[in-house]
Amino acid sequence: MAYKSNNNQVRAKKHLGQHFLNDETVAEKIADSLTLNNYKTVLEIGPGMGVLTKYLLKKPVTTYVVEIDTESVEYLQANYLNLAPRIIEKDFLKYDLNESLNGEPFAIIGNFPYNISTQIVFKTLEMRDQIPEFSGMFQKEVAARICSKEGSKVYGILSVLVQAFYHAEYLFTVPPDVFNPPPKVDSGVLRLTRKEDYSLPCDEKMFFKVVKTAFQQRRKTLRNSLKTFDLSDNLKANSIFGQRPEQLSVASFLELTQLLENDK
Structure with a gap:
């Protein structure tokens, strides 16, 4: 099932888990959650129509976006001409990012599709040597789980594995009505900052x-x-x-x- 977006440019596709953010204040707040420390490149996952992208493009970093939806790619190419050479039309989970990023450190950011959000986190852990920072929006309960501490009912595998390598901060909650179509649950924005020493004392x-x-x-x-x-x-x-x-x-x-x- 597809939903018409507000400007009738790109349809949100349910099978891709798309919920387009349409609140400028929230988009800017997510972009501002990046500290820009220890990297000069940012990769946005699933930019859609670029509501978050345009705030990233104002920052003193090089922004790349990875987008699997052809309709979104065409919209971005038409509306963000300076970004066009750095639009990667690939599946983030399957693509070798270093074909585009050449082994350089980079931050990840995005309004992540709920259906692949935990897989995005696991790929980030695999590439942690290159990713000093990670910031973005998840289903609220997933964001809370990632940031939870021992003793919490939601503390689990994701909490421990992420926090072995990163400091995890839950930043703020986002209500459903700022998306098109609105999801059925709240969303939560978190930031992961890689630890200064993130080596493990075990295998x-x-x-x-x-x-x-x-x-x-x-x-x-x-x-x-x-x-x-x-x-x-x-x-x-x-x-x-x-x-x-x-x-x-x-x-x-x-x-x-x-x-x-x-x-x-």
Whole structure:
């Protein structure tokens, strides 16, 4: 199903998860959430008709946009002539960004389609060496989950993995009525700032596996949810294994991974 946009230029396409932001104040506020520290390039994901893009173009950085929707690409090419050479008509999740960005550091920003927002975050984590900052709009509950701390009911896999590498800040909430078509839920804008030292004191693959396995049975203690790791009796006696995953901070998950690595 497609919806007519306010200016009848681009139709929002449901299968792409498009909800076009039409509030200039919100768009400018999102653009201003970037600190512009440690990078000179910004990549906007899903610019649509450029409501956020035009504020990015005023900043002292080089702006690229990646857009899968041909209709949006044609609109941007016609209305943002200076941007045209930096419009990447690709699927962000499948495209090798360095074909365009040449290995340079860059920030990510956008009003992200709800249906791929968590996948965008996971690709950001994969490319964290190049991405010192990330700012954008998610479904509110997803933004809250990413930024939540241990002890919260929404604290989970995404919270721990993101916060292992980035400082996460929930910035502000955006109501449905500033979009066309309006979504059925509130949206939330967050900013991720890469930690000064974002190296892990343990094996990365092991860390990801431990976090994901622990939260798959979040109501169980770690002693039970991590059984597949063949814990030694000595390790099982450690008090950390009597806790549930939502009780552990990011630092504790890193320590837990080290314990499992050394349990040989």
